[in-house]
Amino acid sequence: MPHRERAASPPLALLVLLFTALPAVPARAGNPVRPRTPVVHLDEACLVTLDRAVTPTAALAYTIPYEDTCDLPHAAPTHQFFALCRALAPGESLPQWLSDLDLHAALTTGVLLPPVVPVDIVAFNPEWSGCITRIAAPRAIDCEAAREPVLWDLHDMSPGTYAVAAYTFHPPANLWTPRRGLFRIVDSAAGELPPAAAFANRETFVYEGEALDLEVCVGAEPGATADLAYALHAAPDTWFPIAADLPIAGDRLHVPWDPPPELAATELHLRVYIRDLSGRTATAVAPELVHILAVPGESVEPSIPDPAPDICRPPGQELPAVDCEDRSGTDGQVHEDMSIKTSCNLAVASPPPLLALLLLVRRRRAPARRHLAK
Numbered sequence: 001m002p003h004r005e006r007a008a009s010p011p012l013a014l015l016v017l018l019f020t021a022l023p024a025v026p027a028r029a030g031n032p033v034r035p036r037t038p039v040v041h042l043d044e045a046c047l048v049t050l051d052r053a054v055t056p057t058a059a060l061a062y063t064i065p066y067e068d069t070c071d072l073p074h075a076a077p078t079h080q081f082f083a084l085c086r087a088l089a090p091g092e093s094l095p096q097w098l099s100d101l102d103l104h105a106a107l108t109t110g111v112l113l114p115p116v117v118p119v120d121i122v123a124f125n126p127e128w129s130g131c132i133t134r135i136a137a138p139r140a141i142d143c144e145a146a147r148e149p150v151l152w153d154l155h156d157m158s159p160g161t162y163a164v165a166a167y168t169f170h171p172p173a174n175l176w177t178p179r180r181g182l183f184r185i186v187d188s189a190a191g192e193l194p195p196a197a198a199f200a201n202r203e204t205f206v207y208e209g210e211a212l213d214l215e216v217c218v219g220a221e222p223g224a225t226a227d228l229a230y231a232l233h234a235a236p237d238t239w240f241p242i243a244a245d246l247p248i249a250g251d252r253l254h255v256p257w258d259p260p261p262e263l264a265a266t267e268l269h270l271r272v273y274i275r276d277l278s279g280r281t282a283t284a285v286a287p288e289l290v291h292i293l294a295v296p297g298e299s300v301e302p303s304i305p306d307p308a309p310d311i312c313r314p315p316g317q318e319l320p321a322v323d324c325e326d327r328s329g330t331d332g333q334v335h336e337d338m339s340i341k342t343s344c345n346l347a348v349a350s351p352p353p354l355l356a357l358l359l360l361v362r363r364r365r366a367p368a369r370r371h372l373a374k
Contacts, residue, residue: 036175037068037141039079039166042310044180046217047198047251052154053189059149060135060164060179063310067321068141068170077170078138081150084163085131087182087198090233090269090289094165094176098132099123106172113172133157138169143312157185159192161282182284184219195220195274195282200252203288208264208295214242216253216272216284224248224276228255233267233289248274265294 042061050058060081069076080098088094097103103121106113118124122132135152139145162183168175184196200215214228228242242257259268270286 034068034070034170036168036170036173037064037066037077037079038168038175038177039081040064041164041166041177041179046181046200047184047196047219048181049184049186049196049219050154051186051188052157052159053187056154058152058154058183060152061149062146062166063312064141064143064146065311067143077141077168079141079145080138080167080169081135081152082165082167083133083135083152083157083183084128084165085133085160087163087284087287088165088178089236089285090287095120095122095125095128096174097121098167098169102169102171102174105169109172111172135164141168146312154185159185159187159190159194161185161194161196161284180287181217186219193221194280195224195276197226197272197274197282197284199270199272199284199286201270201286201288201290203291205291205293206259207293208261209258212257212259212290214255214257214270216255218248218251218253218274220248220274220282221276221278224274226253227273228257229271229273230259230290231269231271233269236269239271242270259292263292266292268292 040063042063062079064079097106097120099121100123103116119127122128133156136150139150162185164179164183166177166179168177182196182198184194186193196219198217200217204212206212216226216228218224218226226246226248227244228246229239230242231237231239243255246253246255253272268290270290271283273281273283275281
């Protein structure tokens with residue numbers, strides 16, 4: 001099994017006692033509500049196969065929209081990169097904090113947080129605690145760092161399919177930026193060649209009675225076959241067949257499909273299941289939905305955004321920098337551009353004992369949330 005990112009954290013009840021002892025810290029004007037700086041992933045592809053026996057290190061290129069090296073109570077913001085054992089489902093989000101240390105940093109900003117439950121922290125979330133592997137050490141959010149690709153050491157990664165996501169550490173509200181596409185890691189020297197698949201289709205809108213071209217990127221040994229299926233967004237666990245036993249030739253699979261009339265005015269999930277002659281299998285769900293409109297018509301090809309300019313490498317425009325004091329709002333409130341939503345004044349710190357009480361109450365009353373609600 002690959003090494004997973006696990007926080008060496010004490011039990012949550014002990015963390016609550018720790019937070020109770022923290023002093024209230026006045027918010028520093030301009031810090032908590034500055035826009036979070038996302039990672040702009042470069043060279044994204046539907047599916048990339050990496051043979052760790054041939055190339056034991058993969059380079060992940062990225063850039064940034066602006067530099068952010070502002071002084072904060074906890075330190076300047078950073079970018080961090082992680083491998084996920086699966087891709088996010090449509091509408092799914094990752095937990096707001098990696099560990100109790102990230103939550104502690106959020107508390108020290110003095111911003112009144114919404115009620116926190118264990119699943120809001122990766123280390124305590126059963127869906128993600130064993131699913132995330134750190135790729136590299138945190139990086140400064142500046143061009144000096146972004147000009148160098150992130151080097152992903154594949155030695156400790158088990159063969160299989162992985163997604164990649166970047167994490168902007170900027171308390172109190174951190175930001176995840178998933179990379180489009182998946183990575184298939186194989187080891188030819190050990191004969192470990194698991195199949196993998198990923199949908200190339202982006203979010204799609206089609207009219208009633210219109211055909212849809214399903215495009216799947218595949219990585220599999222000769223003789224592999226694929227099954228395609230759909231599920232209603234309202235009932236995502238019930239799957240209906242689209243096509244079965246499709247032979248895979250090459251690295252792309254194109255399947256024309258006429259959605260049945262009863263699917264008008266619905267939203268659909270897509271799934272592909274691959275099996276090879278050795279009995280190895282792989283399943284992938286499209287990261288975005290298909291919307292079947294209830295009126296006839298003719299749609300156009302979905303537009304694909306132009307690649308983001310790499311402003312950290314010439315030729316490029318002069319790099320903008322974050323104004324550490326003036327990019328916050330003028331009304332003293334946290335705005336909707338934050339990763340978490342709150343309408344509390346920044347000028348007054350939330351009493352830590354109150355937050356500790358909320359942690360205990362929410363833990364006892366709502367222990368079984370599967371995903372972070374935002």
